[in-house]
Amino acid sequence: MFTTQWSVNELAKRQYLFKLSTNGAVFTTLIVLQIIGTIFISGAGSTFMNDWGEGITFNFTSISNDGQVGLTLFWALIVGFLLTSAAQRNESFSFVTNRLTFQLANFYFICTAALLGGVTTVLLGSVMKIVALFGDNIIIETTGLLTSPLDFFSRILVMTAYTLLLMMIGYLLGTLIQFSKLFIVLFGLIWFMYFTFGINLSVGEGESLLYFYYGETSILLFILKVVVSVSVLFGISFFVTNRLEVRNP
Amino acid sequence: MMIFMVLIPVLLLLGLVLIVIFTKNMKRTRLKKKFHRNFIFGYLLLLLLGLVVAEVMERKVEHQNPPKVNVEDVEFDLPAAIIEGTPIPEKFVLAKRSHKVKGELVIPSFTNAYLLIERTPDNSHTITETVYTPELMANIGDENDVYYDVTERLESALPIWESNLMTVPKQPLNNIQYTFYHDSNILNQFTGEKTYGYSSGSVSRSMTIHLIVPESIVLKLPELENEYGTYIDVIE
């Protein structure tokens, strides 16, 4: 007879802790990426030069954490994808779980990773600022934590939100591909169509997809949009994975 | 566009492979899970330390952002203002001098300055000289037309007067270096800070010398080689 009864919450929590302890490398990868990125970027800040031939030349070196932002988002997409691998699934199913707790644990893990991505990227801004402060004639456009703490935390929020979104997109792509390899063909086709028929996704276009998030000026609406998007992405992943057979060669 | 179509998936795949290999390797090198935990917390600690250092340095290191000016000020047309006699802001005036000259005024050829000569019908021998600063305004990736006025950092050498000879010395080379820091645009969605594009530009003007010369004084100006070299204008 049954001797053990777990609640979904309790088990999701334990699966999450298990995921954390087995996937330390995921976080370490981010850190190594960020460190390497920071070294490269700060070694070669983009320099612009203006020479008007009047004996006056103006050079400036622009330093920002754009590079780290890009790397972190890139990492997010790939990690989201990797979490759906068969190995990850088999590891979890070696212990007590069902598909719901497995997915919830994945989701908690993704949230944790997104938070780490958000916090580290914003903090890397201050590292880049230190690099800038060693330069000549400094112009600093970004206020620090003490000057405007709310801005500082809004940066963390925004970065975390975008990291979370990209991870969930990667997670959904991975889930669909795990479900059927035919999705690879479909995604390839969509990608091709996108470039051939030029569905515009670029920033600044009032109706583009990116602008839906990026153009939002109200922080509450932005949070709402992200929460709804993440729920939809997770919902689809959940629906697909809930019928997935595991340990099935 | 077509390049991106191929490049982005290739980059993504490359990244995927690299990260997979990297994480696999890391798992294989038998790093204890404690290692990862320590590494992560150590890194966070280091970043927090970086934050503190940045906050302190920002206050300790003497730096002041140059004043910002709007595009209208950037487009202030100094020669036109001189000719039309419209008021010129005091900040542009570098020196105001007058010189006694008899007979003729010789001005040898010079570079990197602009000379505007106004003739007056009086017979005095006094030349009024007003030297206006060179000017440099820089737009650093700012999509709005707000410029940093870095005029203060420019150096210039005043004309030298010896009896009836005015020489404009070789102007010091003004090579201005700036280091500019701003957080990524993505992060500044709700901070009210401006977004930065990748364009940049600067507006500069060399030193302007305005001479009011009585008609009784004969001007001996250098021969201008071509139209582009017109750095001397005489208003009759």
Add this chain to the structure above:
Amino acid sequence: MPAITLKNVTKSYRSITVLNQLNLEIRENVITGLVGRNGVGKTTLMKMVAGFIKESDGELRVFGERPFNSLKVSANMIFIDDMMGFPDALTLGDLLMECDRFYENWDQDLAMRLLEYFKLPLTLNHRVLSKGKRSTFNAVVGIATRCPLTMFDEPITGMDAGARRDFYRALLKDYLAHPRTILLSSHHMEEMEDLLEDILIIDGKSIAFHGPITELQEKFLSLQAKESVLKSHATRYGVVHRSNAGPMTEWIVDNEHTEAEVDELKQAGIRVSALSASEAYLAMTGQTTGGVDDVYNAMERE
């Protein structure tokens, strides 16, 4: 109440049917041996019971619950095989801690002692273990979790004779101290015969035999004599298997003879003997010696 109930359970992958219309009840707190030839669906049956894969049709119940996506079944069940996905990042010691996290009846002390006995240091990674050592570790996990339903799929893969003996011994001892339902699949039936109470033989997508091991032993008789003698006397009952070993021919026949009939056979000079469970299993599933010889003999004849 039976631990596992199957009613008309079918499992198929697209057009291939692996298990067809199984009806089965596994008794609670009994060690059942699951035997069958390669690819008859032993692993599929176990994975279905574990809730890893979904039955295509029919009703499958484990302790009254449908196992697919059941947290209750997962929490009270462990499925051990040599493909268990243990994360690379964790050492054996870490893995034991994880077991402790997930399984309520987990006996950490027992697991540590067993690993020590089998010379498996806690600092090793699961990935670097040899095949036999890995199987040993997995088996230790299976024993120490003390799940109400414990399933071993080919647990002895790669183990040496000593380790196999020790494993069966440890399993039996622990079972006696903490009775539970155990499903054990293996090709080496002769080694686990002493351990088993029930036997479940799967052959050709369905159940060939399910019942106590003694029943299997009594199911058949072995008759040995010259072929002509057998042909004239032993015609009454179904012959499961015929084989020629030198001058003697052996027939394995259904054991439905009355005592008088057996005496009659003996008087005709036929050696009548009982079969061991594994011999009976081999006979039933057509694995007795000479099987593959027939292929070559047939080829030579043509």
